[in-house]
Every structure is written in C-alpha cells, then in structure tokens.
Amino acid sequence: MNSSVGRTCWAIAEGHIPGESNGPAPQMTSHETACILNASQETAKVQITLYFADRDPVGPYSIDVPARRTRHVRFNDLDDPEPVPRDTDFASVIESNVPIVVQHSRLDSRQSELALLSTVAFPVN
Amino acid sequence: MNSSVGRTCWAIAEGHIPGESNGPAPQMTSHETACILNASQETAKVQITLYFADRDPVGPYSIDVPARRTRHVRFNDLDDPEPVPRDTDFASVIESNVPIVVQHSRLDSRQSELALLSTVAFPVN
Amino acid sequence: MNSSVGRTCWAIAEGHIPGESNGPAPQMTSHETACILNASQETAKVQITLYFADRDPVGPYSIDVPARRTRHVRFNDLDDPEPVPRDTDFASVIESNVPIVVQHSRLDSRQSELALLSTVAFPVN
Amino acid sequence: MNSSVGRTCWAIAEGHIPGESNGPAPQMTSHETACILNASQETAKVQITLYFADRDPVGPYSIDVPARRTRHVRFNDLDDPEPVPRDTDFASVIESNVPIVVQHSRLDSRQSELALLSTVAFPVN
Numbered sequence: 001m002n003s004s005v006g007r008t009c010w011a012i013a014e015g016h017i018p019g020e021s022n023g024p025a026p027q028m029t030s031h032e033t034a035c036i037l038n039a040s041q042e043t044a045k046v047q048i049t050l051y052f053a054d055r056d057p058v059g060p061y062s063i064d065v066p067a068r069r070t071r072h073v074r075f076n077d078l079d080d081p082e083p084v085p086r087d088t089d090f091a092s093v094i095e096s097n098v099p100i101v102v103q104h105s106r107l108d109s110r111q112s113e114l115a116l117l118s119t120v121a122f123p124v125n
Numbered sequence: 126m127n128s129s130v131g132r133t134c135w136a137i138a139e140g141h142i143p144g145e146s147n148g149p150a151p152q153m154t155s156h157e158t159a160c161i162l163n164a165s166q167e168t169a170k171v172q173i174t175l176y177f178a179d180r181d182p183v184g185p186y187s188i189d190v191p192a193r194r195t196r197h198v199r200f201n202d203l204d205d206p207e208p209v210p211r212d213t214d215f216a217s218v219i220e221s222n223v224p225i226v227v228q229h230s231r232l233d234s235r236q237s238e239l240a241l242l243s244t245v246a247f248p249v250n
Numbered sequence: 251m252n253s254s255v256g257r258t259c260w261a262i263a264e265g266h267i268p269g270e271s272n273g274p275a276p277q278m279t280s281h282e283t284a285c286i287l288n289a290s291q292e293t294a295k296v297q298i299t300l301y302f303a304d305r306d307p308v309g310p311y312s313i314d315v316p317a318r319r320t321r322h323v324r325f326n327d328l329d330d331p332e333p334v335p336r337d338t339d340f341a342s343v344i345e346s347n348v349p350i351v352v353q354h355s356r357l358d359s360r361q362s363e364l365a366l367l368s369t370v371a372f373p374v375n
Numbered sequence: 376m377n378s379s380v381g382r383t384c385w386a387i388a389e390g391h392i393p394g395e396s397n398g399p400a401p402q403m404t405s406h407e408t409a410c411i412l413n414a415s416q417e418t419a420k421v422q423i424t425l426y427f428a429d430r431d432p433v434g435p436y437s438i439d440v441p442a443r444r445t446r447h448v449r450f451n452d453l454d455d456p457e458p459v460p461r462d463t464d465f466a467s468v469i470e471s472n473v474p475i476v477v478q479h480s481r482l483d484s485r486q487s488e489l490a491l492l493s494t495v496a497f498p499v500n
Contacts, residue, residue: 004499005384005386005468005499006386006497006499009130011130011131011162011164011226012228013160013161013162013195013226013227013228013245014158014160014197014228014230014243015160015195016197023486027462028485028486033389035388035389035390035464035466036388037386037388037426037466037468039386039426039468051162051164051193051194051195052194052195053194053195053196053197054194056193057193068426068431068432069426069427069428069429070388070390070426070427070428070464070465070466071428071464072389072391072428072464087152089160089195089196089197090195091160091162091195091226093130093162093164101386101388101466101497101499102388103387103388103389103494103497104243105389105492106241106243108239108241110152110153110239111148111153111237111238111239112238112486113238113363113486113487113488113490114483114485114486114490115238115239115240115241115365115490116241116481116483116490116491116492117230117241117242117243117492118243118389118479118481118492118493118494119228119243119244119245119369119494120245120388120494120495120496120497121245122131122226122228122245122248123497124129124130124131124226134255136255136256136287136289136351137287137353138285138286138287138320138351138352138353138370139283139285139322139353139355139368140285140320141322176287176289176318176319176320177319177320178319178320178321178322179319181318182318212277214285214320214321214322215320216285216287216320216351218255218287218289229368231366231368233364233366235277235278235364236273236278236362236363236364237363238363238488240363240364240365240366240490241366242355242366242367242368243368244353244368244369244370244494245370246370247256247351247353247370247373249254249255249256249351259380261380261381261412261414261476262478263410263411263412263445263476263477263478263495264408264410264447264478264480264493265410265445266447301412301414301443301444301445302444302445303444303445303446303447304444306443307443337402339410339445339446339447340445341410341412341445341476343380343412343414354493356491356493358489358491360402360403360489361398361487361488361489362488363488365488365489365490365491366491367480367491367492367493368493369478369493369494369495370495371495372381372476372478372495372498374379374380374381374476
C-alpha cells in the first residue's frame with residue numbers, strides 16, 4: 001500500500017451532537033465521529049475547523065494520526081481551543097499534510113433505542 | 126481556507142418528509158434536511174428546485190448562507206413559492222453562485238424510536 | 251437546469267429486501283429503493299440489472315422516468331422478468347440513456363421500530 | 376455491461392463490530408459488511424487490509440468474488456490471518472485485480488431495536 005490513499009482536505013456539512021443520551025457511557029453516549037484512516041508511512045498532522053450558523057469558525061483543532069493507523073475522533077472529546085457545543089448545528093473542514101480518508105458517523109441515543117448514520121465525507125482536494 | 130471548498134451544483138435524488146412524528150417538537154419532528162457549508166468569503170446565494178413524480182418542478186426556493194457559515198435547511202420549513210408536501214416523494218437540485226458542500230439527512234420519528242439517514246449529496250458541477 | 255445532471259451508469263453494491271415487516275403497509279413495509287432523478291428534458295429509459303451471490307445476473311428491468319421527474323423505485327415492486335427474492339443479497343447496475351442521479355435507501359421494519367439507511371449510488375459513467 | 380464497473384482500490388475509514396447483539400442469529404447479529412459487486416467477466420481476487428488505532432495493520436484477508444456475482448462479506452466471518460476483534464475501531468483498504476464496487480454497511484443490534492448505516496466506500500484508484 002503506497003502513501004496515496006485518500007485526499008488532503010475533506011468537508012462534513014452535517015454536524016450535530018445530541019445533548020441527551022440513554023444507556024451506558026461511553027459506548028451509548030450520543031456522539032459525532034470523524035473516522036480518519038492514515039494508510040501512509042508518515043504521521044498525519046490533521047487540523048479540523050468548525051463552522052457554525054451564527055458565529056465565526058472555530059479552530060484549528062489539531063490531531064495526530066500515526067502512520068498506518070486509524071483514529072475515530074469523537075467531536076464530543078475536542079476541547080482545544082474550546083469544547084464543541086451540544087444541540088448545535090455545525091460543519092467541519094478537515095485538512096491533513098498527507099492523504100487520509102474521512103468518514104462521518106453519528107450515534108444518536110436520545111431515545112431508548114439508538115439510531116446511526118454514516119457517510120464518507122466530501123473530498124475537497 | 127480558500128473559497129474553493131465544494132461545488133456549485135448538487136443533487137439529492139431521495140426526498141420524503143414523513144407526515145407523522147413522535148416526541149417533542151421541533152427536535153423530534155420528522156424532518157428532511159440539506160446541510161449546507163459555505164466556507165467561502167462570500168454569501169452563497171442558493172437556489173433549490175424540487176422535482177416530483179407526477180407534476181412539474183417547483184422553485185426556486187432561495188436561501189442565503191453567509192460567508193464562513195453553515196446552514197442546516199429543513200425542507201419542512203420551505204414555503205416560498207409553496208410548502209413541501211408531506212408523505213410525498215421528491216428530489217432536489219441545489220445551485221449556488223459560490224462553491225458549497227451539501228449533505229442530506231433525515232430524522233424519521235413516525236414510530237416511537239427515531240431513525241436517521243445521511244449521505245453527501247451528488248456533486249453535479 | 252440543463253440536461254447534464256448526473257451520470258448514465260450507476261452501481262449499488264448493497265441490496266437486501268428484508269422478508270419481514272411490522273406496521274401498516276405499504277409505508278412501513280420493509281423495502282429497498284433506488285431513487286432516480288431525471289432533471290433532463292427527455293424521458294429516461296432506465297435498465298436495472300441485478301447481480302446475485304450464486305447465480306447469473308437477472309434483467310434488465312425496464313423503467314421509464316419522465317423528463318423533469320423523480321421516481322422512487324421499490325425493488326419490492328419489480329417483477330419483470332421476475333420478482334426480486336426476499337432475504338437474499340443482491341447488487342444492481344442501473345443504466346440510462348440520459349444522465350440521471352441515483353440514491354439508494356432501505357427501510358427495515360423487521361423489528362417493531364424501523365431503521366433507515368441511504369447513500370448516493372456509485373457513479374460508474 | 377463491460378468489465379469497467381468500479382475501481383480497483385477502496386477505503387472504509389469507519390469500522391466497528393459491536394460486541395453485543397439482540398435477536399435471532401445470524402440475521403440479527405450485529406455485523407459490519409463490505410458489499411462487493413464484481414460485474415466483470417473475471418474472478419476478482421480481493422485483498423482486505425485492516426488498520427487499527429494502536430497496532431500494525433493486519434492482512435491481507437483474501438476473498439474471491441466470481442465473475443458477474445456479488446458477495447456481501449461480513450467482517451465478523453474473517454478469520455485468516457486472524458479474527459477481527461469486537462468492540463474495536465478499525466478501518467480497511469480493499470484491493471482487487473479487476474474493477475469492483477464496494478459499499479459499507481452495519482447492522483447494530485446491541486439494543487432491542489436494530490440500527491443501520493450504509494455508505495459507498497471511498498474509491499482510491
């Protein structure tokens with residue numbers, strides 16, 4: 001496998017962390033995830049910028065994904081420069097110094113039975 | 126981030142607003158959403174045209190998405206030139222003067238436990 | 251809107267009509283759908299070929315989608331040249347004489363609460 | 376249908392087999408699936424490599440998909456060179472000697488009502 005699996009910029013237009021959850025934490029906590037695959041031979045320096053409906057973008061959030069590893073980033077866990085607000089619409093742009101693949105997923109456990117969604121993010125570059 | 130995040134024309138072939146809902150409004154109301162990210166430095170002038178099974182297309186529905194903002198447009202809320210019928214199959218084409226990213230989602234709460242779907246829309250141009 | 255919205259060949263690798271359902275028919279019957287948008291000025295002559303795990307492909311199933319219309323085709327309803335078997339894995343290739351957009355969805359109501367999935371099909375040509 | 380339906384390398388950044396299930400096996404067992412369509416005239420020799428968060432990649436897992444057939448591969452069933460761990464994040468890269476189409480799905484039955492997700496995998500080459 002060579003180092004060209006994926007793209008260096010991705011966008012996720014849908015983002016929303018439900019404010020409520022049912023079931024045992026952390027696996028059943030409502031969450032929003034960016035699953036990142038770095039199949040290259042170098043650490044991916046990933047920067048996430050969040051866009052909102054009514055204020056300026058926030059970021060970058062910096063994340064390293066080691067070479068030949070995957071990292072499933074929960075937006076719930078991002079806290080630098082600031083936590084991601086719950087029950088708030090957002091979108092994200094994800095940039096990397098090496099090609100990566102990004103897939104977006106959500107687990108929604110606001111009601112007693114969970115719901116899931118997932119889609120490959122949009123490859124910008 | 127430059128102004129070239131996304132495309133200027135998108136299509137969503139699946140569209141259907143369930144006519145029934147369970148749970149508190151508005152968050153648990155069954156809805157169909159086009160999540161739009163405008164990462165550019167200019168206001169996006171967005172025009173949505175709806176296609177139906179058995180009558181001529183309706184639109185355009187005009188929506189502004191400010192520069193560097195996201196807007197999660199509920200088809201439920203569109204009412205000019207006319208409301209979007211419930212329990213009716215439709216599709217949509219979404220055009221913009223600047224590049225945007227569009228993701229399609231639905232929350233279906235016809236039954237007591239919600240279901241979700243989401244996919245990046247098809248980039249036409 | 252010109253006639254070049256979409257592609258002329260699409261593939262859906264996932265296909266499966268659950269054999270059981272709960273809730274009132276037809277809206278809560280478990281179903282697999284190919285949502286087709288024809289934004290062109292001509293009738294789309296669509297041909298669907300089904301692929302299976304252990305026998306030769308079946309088709310084509312022929313469907314017309316009028317100009318500037320959408321049609322949400324339930325695989326459950328296809329019966330010429332033969333019905334689509336339930337509880338059986340399949341895949342599909344969808345060809346058209348004019349560009350179309352195809353999105354794949356499933357409603358699964360085998361249990362008392364429905365589940366949904368959706369994704370834009372893969373644009374082959 | 377010619378032999379050029381799809382691509383020869385695909386990536387799925389999201390992977391996770393839930394460790395628990397409810398309902399009758401095998402149809403209601405929580406599972407993660409790569410649905411593969413081989414519309415070509417030749418057997419597809421498919422090789423899957425799994426990526427993890429904290430250890431080296433594992434693989435290849437070798438799978439044949441006969442000509443003009445589909446195969447819905449459950450990651451649950453992969454066991455050579457080793458089984459896929461449950462409740463563990465992973466990602467996958469799927470390579471083939473002939474063009475194929477890959478779609479990723481999950482059925483999650485950890486709670487009494489199932490949830491579904493699906494997306495076309497990312498076409499790398």
